[in-house]
Amino acid sequence: EAGVAQSPRYKIIEKRQSVAFWCNPISGHATLYWYQQILGQGPKLLIQFQNNGVVDDSQLPKDRFSAERLKGVDSTLKIQPAKLEDSAVYLCASSLGTTEYNEQFFGPGTRLTVL
């Protein structure tokens, strides 16, 4: 079974530039999560989708971050414009549903460096 795919794996940009990350979840998984993991910290949820609808985006900095999940399958997370503090690993995860016991499967992440 293929896992969660993410691209690119690494990205270096200058502040005020824009960047986009892509995630393809495990086939059949209705729920998709984007987490931000700053160095030395645990992952923090940015946004959660159930199919193509947003379940939780309370921690997404909406003035610069946006995400979409068209057709309820793969998803794109965008940052525009980037700030130095956005340097982090962006993890995508998917699960069958939204219940608390559904295991979340994580992709390898995209490491973003903002200079």
Place this chain on the structure above:
Amino acid sequence: AQSVTQLGSHVSVSEGALVLLRCNYSSSVPPYLFWYVQYPNQGLQLLLKYTSAATLVKGINGFEAEFKKSETSFHLTKPSAHMSDAAEYFCAVTSSSNTGKLIFGQGTTLQVKP
């Protein structure tokens, strides 16, 4: 609101020694608790989870954890450390009112010395 505190950002043990990684949680509703492991440049992998069945949970790679409600703890243990256990470990909590969102601790880096 829910939160997780992992005591000790770095833990070092000798190969063959007991591994103990500490996790305390705060939750106003019955929690569901998880331990994930992250190897360098990889995503998180589930080690084990507590979902209100048995309080002693066994996971992969010889790890286990015990849910202690009175102590609000969910510590991770392994009787004998192996070099391949060196990684970062995260404790996480969620609940039935949380839409599956995981709240993570800050992580503990486990170093295993030969």
